[in-house]
Amino acid sequence: MATQETRLAARLLAAPSIGLLFVWMVVPLAITIYFSLLNYNLQTSVTTPFVGLSNYYYFLTDPAFLTSIMNTLLLVGAVLVITILGGLGMALLLDQPIWGQGFARIMVISPFFVMATVSALIWKNLMMHPVFGIFAWIASLFGAKPIDWFGDYPLTAIIIIVAWQWLPFAALILLTALQSFDQEQKDAAQMDGAPPIPFFFHILLPHLARPITVVILIETIFLLSIFAEIYVTTGGGPGLASTNLTFLIYQTALLQFDAGGAAAGGLIAVVLANIVAIFLTRLVGKNLEG
Amino acid sequence: MGRIVLEKVRKAFAEVVVISGIDLVIEEGSFVVFVGPSGCGKSTLLRLIAGLEDNSGGKILIDGMDVTQAAPAKRGLSMVFQSYALYPHMNVAKNIGFGLKMAGMPREEIDRKVANAAAMLNLTDYLNRRPGQLSGGQRQRVAIGRAIVREPKAFLFDEPLSNLDAALRVQMRLEITRLHQSLKTTMIYVTHDQVEALTMADQIVVLNRGNIEQAGAPLELYERPKNLFVAKFIGSPTMNIISGATAARYGAPTIGIRPEHLKLSTTSGDWKAQVSIAEHLGSDTFLYVDADGIGPLTVRADGDFAVKPGDSLYLSPDPTRLHRFDDKGDAIR
Amino acid sequence: MSRQHSLSRRITMTTIAYLFAFMIFFPVLWMIITSFKSEIDAFALPPKFLFFHWTLENYITVQGRSNYPLFAANSVILAGGATLLGLLVGIPAAWAMAFAPTKNTKQILLWMLSTKMMPAVGVLMPIYWIFLKLHMLDTHIGLIVILFLGNLPIMIWMLYTYFKEIPVEILEAARMDGATRWKEIVFVLAPMAVPGIASTVLLNVILSWNEAFWTLNLTTTSAAPLTAFIASYSAPEGLFWAKLSAASTMAVAPILLLGWFSQKQLVRGLTFGAVK
Structure with a gap:
């Protein structure tokens, strides 16, 4: 409800954002499509102008492709599950009557502020080093054999690092949601005699549905393009054990200098991301109505 | 200054017609109340006059000037919103003076006008407070102050009292009436409360589904409602509407009689009835009765009328106060 | 639930909460502690937690080898520039979507967000190529534009959720008061x-500051921020x-x-209106 002039002004004011984002999306995409049809090697600079869809064919039939897709899904899925469950647990703890909640919040949120390269470096060296790392020392306290995280469980190690980075985000959003929970509703539930567990599942969890949706949306956006953590720690290895789609494309482009193949891979990634996006925006659109 | 003319004003949101071609003349200096049930289009009509919505058709003239295409601020009108819409980050003085500042008026002149308005509204002691620190009634007065300083051709009020409690509402009602008497500026006031309409207006416009059902002076609407809708909407408690055999005996398909125009008697009368609920207010008595062959009726008696639920009594409608309506619900004159 | 909690419950809860909070915080703390150790103490087994010879020599060495203030200044310029640009373009857009929504507004917002899901690596080459042609590699302005565009959807969405909570009547009052669109x-x-x-x-400053894909791939020295500074240490200094x-x-x-000083404010915003 507004006047025509207001609506016109709104269009004008929204136009720069929409236009810029449109260009930001379309121009690189168009160039990528163009590259993807060429045999374009960055090292030799030999360009066989047009090779049709063979770049796509090679990228899609490369066994590394399927592996990287699986790794991407595992990474995103595992981190989402860990951060939401862990975050919920942390939020419930912090929502209890405790002393110094503010200080605890500050400790919990800290990883969120640490840049990805730094977190990867700290975890790779100070925490997970098989000899001098904290984990190795703890294992030795119990007489256990230290784990060579990046040699034996590379993907798990990366999941731990990324989950550590994103747990604060989930925890603090859910904490805010818990704190916004209406005291009268709690009182009413108590009058109804709801014991803690049904109370959690029937009253608290539905109240958290919207914040959880937001956590899933935002995390997925960032998790789909995890790069620095892999780059710094495993370099995608051993073999392809910790290569996600983003990293595979990066390797194709800058380690094999196959610009055409990387462009094809990039486009496939864009298509996959859009499938996820459609799925997610449905979920979010439904949950964020009003 | 302040004669507003609406010519065939229409408003539709997409396919939904909210205002369907309204013609209305609001005379200079009058106090006009738009009243009607929620969704009747009264607020939309006010917003059209304000310029906060576009007409889908028709013209709006203020003092003979066609302002249909003019921006809100160019129409020379002030508006008091239902939620007051005060600027929460500005103190009272800045709130009142914002419009003058936007108009580029010099500081000293703004200060002087704000001080005058504040004095008129008993706000002088609160000029440095923020809206959040004020009571509902004070906020209401700030909103009015903001409207006054711009010396508009007309004031527009959009249900301004609906967020106040009952006692404050009566007080503010009087203050607004007093304001109108001293300023003599045209005022257009939207409400769903017919008591506000009857007590404040020079002219009441009853709206229903985007149409004017009737426009006229309060007592005219009370005494000579044009149709069943107005008859039922104006007056409290609501007019009793009777149809069927009883109505036919009075020569119309439907008749209406106001609760205060039924004469009560314990011994004799036209209709026999049993009391189901009796409300004794001292000054008045409201009886909810079940009349034989007619159904439930409401009756108002002056002073106290000593009956209990279950008692029988007799009712006689005042024949000069009886309203007759035809099949379409229009009054038979 | 009842507001009366026994003291023992409070002590238990505080202990458990702090235990977990500390575990989450530990890697950051450990990094800070290790930075004050000698290289030998850093590798000590069992690890030395507090009782070692505290020293600032590492900071002096790092500063001596690479010009920290330059990288830090670049970080500030990039994050600040991208944020400023984002506000300039984002606030009007968010105003439009919050106060003059059309039936497509929700669609547009979700579309904006979906541009954020495009893997950066997919378009690295074209962007690199464009930057090369426009001589924008390793320039502030080039990276500011990239960071600004990358975060714009999130910015608009966040502003939109805040603006939507503001009653439109107040803006209408300003319109009646004669405020132009811009003044409103x-x-x-x-x-x-x-x-x-x-x-x-x-949020925008944090995301821009920590962005480590474009900043690494599109800079070399003159516009390189702290992400590049740390990257230069990752390989040789691993030991x-x-x-x-x-x-x-x-x-x-x-x-x-x-972040520590503003975490309350930040977290409120991160809920994107999902918590009322």
Whole structure:
């Protein structure tokens, strides 16, 4: 409800954002499509102008492709599950009557502020080093054999690092949601005699549905393009054990200098991301109505 | 200054017609109340006059000037919103003076006008407070102050009292009436409360589904409602509407009689009835009765009328106060 | 639930909460502690937690080898520039979507967000190529534009959720008062939305500061921010944990401090209106 002039002004004011984002999306995409049809090697600079869809064919039939897709899904899925469950647990703890909640919040949120390269470096060296790392020392306290995280469980190690980075985000959003929970509703539930567990599942969890949706949306956006953590720690290895789609494309482009193949891979990634996006925006659109 | 003319004003949101071609003349200096049930289009009509919505058709003239295409601020009108819409980050003085500042008026002149308005509204002691620190009634007065300083051709009020409690509402009602008497500026006031309409207006416009059902002076609407809708909407408690055999005996398909125009008697009368609920207010008595062959009726008696639920009594409608309506619900004159 | 809690329950809960909070915080703390150790102490087994010879030598070495203030200044310029540009373009857009929504507004917002899901690596080559042609590689302006565009959808969305909570009647009152569109946004909307704008700025600064794909791939020296500074330490200094820790601490310290001071504000904003 507004006047025509207001609506016109709104269009004008929204136009720069929409236009810029449109260009930001379309121009690189168009160039990528163009590259993807060429045999374009960055090292030799030999360009066989047009090779049709063979770049796509090679990228899609490369066994590394399927592996990287699986790794991407595992990474995103595992981190989402860990951060939401862990975050919920942390939020419930912090929502209890405790002393110094503010200080605890500050400790919990800290990883969120640490840049990805730094977190990867700290975890790779100070925490997970098989000899001098904290984990190795703890294992030795119990007489256990230290784990060579990046040699034996590379993907798990990366999941731990990324989950550590994103747990604060989930925890603090859910904490805010818990704190916004209406005291009268709690009182009413108590009058109804709801014991803690049904109370959690029937009253608290539905109240958290919207914040959880937001956590899933935002995390997925960032998790789909995890790069620095892999780059710094495993370099995608051993073999392809910790290569996600983003990293595979990066390797194709800058380690094999196959610009055409990387462009094809990039486009496939864009298509996959859009499938996820459609799925997610449905979920979010439904949950964020009003 | 302040004669507003609406010519065939229409408003539709997409396919939904909210205002369907309204013609209305609001005379200079009058106090006009738009009243009607929620969704009747009264607020939309006010917003059209304000310029906060576009007409889908028709013209709006203020003092003979066609302002249909003019921006809100160019129409020379002030508006008091239902939620007051005060600027929460500005103190009272800045709130009142914002419009003058936007108009580029010099500081000293703004200060002087704000001080005058504040004095008129008993706000002088609160000029440095923020809206959040004020009571509902004070906020209401700030909103009015903001409207006054711009010396508009007309004031527009959009249900301004609906967020106040009952006692404050009566007080503010009087203050607004007093304001109108001293300023003599045209005022257009939207409400769903017919008591506000009857007590404040020079002219009441009853709206229903985007149409004017009737426009006229309060007592005219009370005494000579044009149709069943107005008859039922104006007056409290609501007019009793009777149809069927009883109505036919009075020569119309439907008749209406106001609760205060039924004469009560314990011994004799036209209709026999049993009391189901009796409300004794001292000054008045409201009886909810079940009349034989007619159904439930409401009756108002002056002073106290000593009956209990279950008692029988007799009712006689005042024949000069009886309203007759035809099949379409229009009054038979 | 009842507001009366026994003291023992309170003590237990506080202990458990702090235990977990500390576990989450530990890697950051350990990095800071290690940065004050000698290289030998850094590799000590069992690890030395507090009782070692505290030293600043790592910081001095790191500063001596690479010009920290230059990288830090670049980080500030990039994050600040991208955020400023984002506010300039994002506030009007968010105003439009919040106060003059059409039936497509929701679609447009979700589309904006979906541009954020495009893997950067997919378009690295074209962007690199464009930057090469426009001579924007390793320039502030080039990276500011990239960071600004990358975060714009999130910024608009966050501002939108805040603006939507502001009653439209107040803006209409400003219109009646004769405010132009621009004055309405500057004098009425913006001051009312200060908390929301502040959270948006904070998140945007943090995301820009920590962005480590474009900053690494499109800079070499003159516009390189702290992400590049730390990257230059990752390979050779992998064996020098104390120096690595010092460099890491220097890279994250500014944003960590900013984040600590403003975390309440930031978290409110992160809920994107999902918590009322």
